Amino acid sequence: MNAHNAARDASARPRVVIVGGGFAGANVSHALQKKYRLFDITLVSEESYTTFNPMLAEVVGATVFPEHVIAPLRETTRRAQFVMGTVGRIDFTRKIVFCDTLKGEVEVPYDELVLAYGNRARVDLIPGMAEHAVVLKTVGDAMHIRNLVLRRLALIELESDPALRKCLGHFVVVGGGFSGVEVAGAIADSLREIRRYYPRVAADELKVTILQNGDRLLPELPDCLGEAARRSLEKRGVDVLTQTSAQAVAARSVQLDGGRTLDACTTICTIGTAPNALTARLSGIALERGRIVTQADLSVAGVDGVWAIGDCALVRNANGGLAPPTAQFAVAEAKHLSRNLIARARGRAAHPFAHTSRGMMATVGHLKGVAQIFGIRLAGLPAWMLWRAYYLSQMPTFGRKLRIFVEWTWGMFFPPDITHFRFTRSHELLRSDQTGVMPTQPN
Numbered sequence: 298m299n300a301h302n303a304a305r306d307a308s309a310r311p312r313v314v315i316v317g318g319g320f321a322g323a324n325v326s327h328a329l330q331k332k333y334r335l336f337d338i339t340l341v342s343e344e345s346y347t348t349f350n351p352m353l354a355e356v357v358g359a360t361v362f363p364e365h366v367i368a369p370l371r372e373t374t375r376r377a378q379f380v381m382g383t384v385g386r387i388d389f390t391r392k393i394v395f396c397d398t399l400k401g402e403v404e405v406p407y408d409e410l411v412l413a414y415g416n417r418a419r420v421d422l423i424p425g426m427a428e429h430a431v432v433l434k435t436v437g438d439a440m441h442i443r444n445l446v447l448r449r450l451a452l453i454e455l456e457s458d459p460a461l462r463k464c465l466g467h468f469v470v471v472g473g474g475f476s477g478v479e480v481a482g483a484i485a486d487s488l489r490e491i492r493r494y495y496p497r498v499a500a501d502e503l504k505v506t507i508l509q510n511g512d513r514l515l516p517e518l519p520d521c522l523g524e525a526a527r528r529s530l531e532k533r534g535v536d537v538l539t540q541t542s543a544q545a546v547a548a549r550s551v552q553l554d555g556g557r558t559l560d561a562c563t564t565i566c567t568i569g570t571a572p573n574a575l576t577a578r579l580s581g582i583a584l585e586r587g588r589i590v591t592q593a594d595l596s597v598a599g600v601d602g603v604w605a606i607g608d609c610a611l612v613r614n615a616n617g618g619l620a621p622p623t624a625q626f627a628v629a630e631a632k633h634l635s636r637n638l639i640a641r642a643r644g645r646a647a648h649p650f651a652h653t654s655r656g657m658m659a660t661v662g663h664l665k666g667v668a669q670i671f672g673i674r675l676a677g678l679p680a681w682m683l684w685r686a687y688y689l690s691q692m693p694t695f696g697r698k699l700r701i702f703v704e705w706t707w708g709m710f711f712p713p714d715i716t717h718f719r720f721t722r723s724h725e726l727l728r729s730d731q732t733g734v735m736p737t738q739p740n
C-alpha cells in the first residue's frame with residue numbers, strides 16, 4: 298500500500314503489523330504505542346472495534362446495549378495506523394500481508410508480524426446445528442439471539458396451539474461452560490423481567506434448559522463454584538441437565554442421548570470453536586489442533602519476524618501446560634509479546650512467556666456470578682461486581698470507562714430493554730406497503 302511505503306521511506310523504525318483487533322491484538326497495539334518512537338505500527342482488523350466476548354450474554358439478556366460491550370479501535374490507535382480489512386493471505390518470504398478493504402486488496406509490508414486473529418464459532422458439531430441452532434460469538438450473534446427471544450414472545454402472544462406456545466417459549470442452551478452458563482442465566486433473567494410486557498404469555502409457558510455432557514457446570518472452576526452456578530440457575534427455574542448431550546437439532550426439537558427429545562423452537566449452541574480460515578492458508582508454519590504453534594517467546598518457528606498470540610495460537614506457558622484460550626491469557630500474552638518486541642528493537646533477548654492465572658470468573662445471570670480470585674471463592678453479587686470491574690478496567694480511555702460505568706450502573710436498577718431492533722430500511726417499508734407483507738426477518 299502506497300501510504301505504508303511512504304511511511305517506510307520517512308522512518309527506519311521496524312514496521313509492526315498486528316492482525317486482529319481483539320483482546321490480544323488491541324493490547325499489543327496499546328502497549329507498543331507507548332513506545333511509538335521505536336515502531337511504525339499498523340493494526341489490521343475486520344471490524345473497527347474490539348468485542349468484549351465475555352459480556353455478549355448480557356447483550357442477549359438485554360441488560361446492556363451492544364455499544365457497551367465494544368471498544369472502537371480508532372480511539373486507541375492515535376499513534377498507529379488502523380486498517381479495517383480482512384487479511385486473506387500472507388507472503389512470509391516478501392513479508393507482506395494482503396488484506397481486503399473497502400478499497401479492494403491492499404498490501405501491507407511488515408518487519409514484525411503479530412498474528413492475533415482469534416478463532417471462529419463451530420457450527421457443524423451436531424447434525425442440524427448449522428440449520429436450526431444459533432451460536433454466540435459476535436455482537437451480531439448476540440443481537441440476533443436477543444431479537445429472537447423477543448420475537449418468540451411476540452409469537453406466543455399470537456399463537457393459540459398450547460403445545461406450540463410451549464415449544465416457542467422453550468430455550469435450550471447446549472454447553473455448560475462459561476458462555477453456556479452465562480447465556481442461560483441471562484435469558485432466564487431476561488424472560489422473567491420482560492414477561493410483564495407480554496400479558497398473554499404465562500410464566501409456565503417459558504422455560505430455559507441447559508445441557509452439559511459432563512457431570513457438572515463450569516468444569517474450568519472448582520466443584521463448589523460449579524455447584525453454586527447450578528443452584529443459582531435452578532433457583533431461577535432453569536432446568537440443568539448434566540451428563541446429557543444433544544445428538545441432533547431440528548426446527549422444533551433437540552434430540553438427547555438416551556432417546557429423549559425436548560420440544561423447543563430455539564437452540565443456542567455454545568460448544569466448540571473452529572480455526573479461522575486464514576490459518577489453513579498460512580504455509581510453512583507448524584499447526585496443532587488448528588492453532589499456530591508458538592515457541593517459548595511467542596515467536597513462530599520457521600518464519601522470520603512472525604509472532605502469534607491469543608485464541609489463534611497454541612502457547613506453552615512456562616509456568617505449566619498450555620495457555621487456555623481465555624481473555625485473561627490473551628491480554629497476558631499481548632503484554633508479554635510487547636515487552637519482547639521492545640527488547641528486540643533494543644537489541645536485547647526475548648523472554649519465554651510465563652503467566653500464573655489470577656483466577657476465573659463467570660456470570661450466572663443478572664447481578665449474579667461465581668469467581669475464584671487469588672484462591673478466594675466468591676458467589677452472587679460480589680463475584681458479579683468483580684467481573685464487571687475487571688471488564689470495565691479493560692475498556693480503553695477514561696471517557697469511555699466513565700460512560701460505560703454510568704450506563705452499566707443504570708442497567709443494574711432498571712428492567713431489560715425490550716426494543717426489537719429491526720434495522721428496516723425505507724425501500725423495504727415501501728415494498729411492504731405495496732405487498733401488505735411485513736419486511737422479512739430471519740427466524
Ligand SMILES: Cc1cc2nc3c(=O)[nH]c(=O)nc-3n(C[C@H](O)[C@H](O)[C@H](O)COP(=O)(O)OP(=O)(O)OC[C@H]3O[C@@H](n4cnc5c(N)ncnc54)[C@H](O)[C@@H]3O)c2cc1C
Pocket residue numbers: 316317318319320321322341342343344346347348349350351352353354382383384385413414415416433434435475476573575606607608609622623624625626627658659
Ligand atoms: C460468548 C463468549 C464468552 C466468553 N466468555 C469468556 C469468559 O467469561 N472469560 C474469558 O476469559 N474468556 C471468555 N471468552 C473467550 C475470550 O473472549 C477469548 O479467549 C478472547 O477474546 C481471545 O482474544 P483474541 O484477541 O485472541 O481473539 P478475539 O477476541 O476473537 O479477536 C480476534 C480479532 O481478529 C479479527 N479477525 C479475525 N480474522 C481476521 C482476519 N482474517 N483479518 C483481520 N482481522 C481478523 C476479529 O474480527 C477479532 O476482532 C468468551 C468467548 C465467547 C465467544
